[in-house]
Amino acid sequence: LLSLSSLRCRSTKRRLASLHLLPSAPRTVRSLATVTAPPVVVAEDDKYGRKQVISVTPQLYDYILSNVREPPILRELREETATMPGSQMQVLLLASFFLSHLMPSNNKFVFLSTELVTFVSPDQAQLLAMLVQILGAQRCIEVGVYTGYSSLAIVLVLPESGRLVACERDMKCLEVAKKYYERAGVSHKSFLFPSSIASLLVDIKHGLAVESLRSLIQNGESCSFDFAFVDAEKRMYSEYFELLLQLVMFCVVTVHKNLAYQTILQVRIGGLIVIDNVLWHGKVADPQVNDSKTISLRNFNKKILEDKRISTSMVGANRRWHDHMPEESRYLSQC
Numbered sequence: 001l002l003s004l005s006s007l008r009c010r011s012t013k014r015r016l017a018s019l020h021l022l023p024s025a026p027r028t029v030r031s032l033a034t035v036t037a038p039p040v041v042v043a044e045d046d047k048y049g050r051k052q053v054i055s056v057t058p059q060l061y062d063y064i065l066s067n068v069r070e071p072p073i074l075r076e077l078r079e080e081t082a083t084m085p086g087s088q089m090q091v092l093l094l095a096s097f098f099l100s101h102l103m104p105s106n107n108k109f110v111f112l113s114t115e116l117v118t119f120v121s122p123d124q125a126q127l128l129a130m131l132v133q134i135l136g137a138q139r140c141i142e143v144g145v146y147t148g149y150s151s152l153a154i155v156l157v158l159p160e161s162g163r164l165v166a167c168e169r170d171m172k173c174l175e176v177a178k179k180y181y182e183r184a185g186v187s188h189k190s191f192l193f194p195s196s197i198a199s200l201l202v203d204i205k206h207g208l209a210v211e212s213l214r215s216l217i218q219n220g221e222s223c224s225f226d227f228a229f230v231d232a233e234k235r236m237y238s239e240y241f242e243l244l245l246q247l248v249m250f251c252v253v254t255v256h257k258n259l260a261y262q263t264i265l266q267v268r269i270g271g272l273i274v275i276d277n278v279l280w281h282g283k284v285a286d287p288q289v290n291d292s293k294t295i296s297l298r299n300f301n302k303k304i305l306e307d308k309r310i311s312t313s314m315v316g317a318n319r320r321w322h323d324h325m326p327e328e329s330r331y332l333s334q335c
């Protein structure tokens with residue numbers, strides 16, 4: 001535990017950063033994980049046609065990252081975030097690695113790890129930004145901002161007239177996010193036209209996300225968003241989803257042809273809701289894991305699968321670092 005405390009301490013992280021152990025993350029992982037995993041997993045069940053699935057090794061993940069276009073301001077924000085107490089990147093992997101050797105039979109730190117905060121990786125941020133661009137999204141919502149890495153990635157590709165509603169309960173995190181929004185020139189408010197959407201790219205909603213989403217609905221903003229990214233409290237995913245379905249353009253349009261005759265058309269206009277961490281570091285597939293967050297996510301995934309109102313796609317893990325990590329810490333890898 002002492003090791004974990006010292007690793008979570010800011011000065012230690014700075015020292016690690018100066019040794020290039022943090023936060024240029026992916027390379028650090030390679031230094032810990034010297035064993036190369038097979039790059040391909042073959043699905044065992046013949047009914048899947050013996051499909052080969054690429055397993056992302058640290059080397060391959062390095063390669064993916066070297067092909068990411070990360071704007072310099074996002075890189076700076078990522079590096080600053082990685083030095084913050086509680087942020088999860090390599091610190092956690094390092095801590096778990098050391099701890100697993102100190103206390104091989106103790107799995108308490110797996111629990112500790114879930115208290116730390118993660119943020120999307122550069123490749124994930126690039127994917128989010130590209131989805132927003134493909135959609136031609138103007139109005140977006142993020143549930144769970146942390147220090148603003150994913151939200152800034154989204155805002156940077158929005159048109160001038162775009163808007164991102166950023167929901168976050170932690171003011172300290174928002175201070176960092178605001179600093180970067182300002183530096184990127186996306187937090188400008190026009191005092192001449194305060195209600196103008198065009199003058200406000202990031203609209204921060206400080207507070208519990210469910211309340212912020214409800215107030216958007218009460219303010220008549222239903223069916224007015226194109227895109228949402230959910231990355232907050234796992235046990236609230238179902239509530240976020242139901243509220244977002246009302247806010248994102250996926251709606252019932254009522255057409256009044258004349259007073260006597262009314263047609264209701266169900267129109268899917270094409271909004272997109274991206275939900276992070278639905279594999280919950282692999283725990284959803286492990287019947288031995290039954291904590292409340294894992295159960296919530298299992299139930300949520302089942303509900304989404306059965307929900308006929310939407311089209312859905314679950315995208316698999318893009319990193320498989322736990323192949324290289326001790327058993328106790330394998331859930332620390334990202335999905």
Ligand SMILES: C[S@@+](CC[C@H](N)C(=O)[O-])C[C@H]1O[C@@H](n2cnc3c(N)ncnc32)[C@H](O)[C@@H]1O
Pocket residue numbers: 117118119120143144145146147148149150151167168169170173207208209210231232233236
């Ligand atoms: C995983 S982090 C978000 C990371 C961010 N999306 C990124 O990739 O840069 C989750 C954030 O959700 C926030 N959060 C958790 N529960 C919340 C809630 N009920 N309402 C608002 N924010 C919440 C936490 O404070 C934390 O900052």
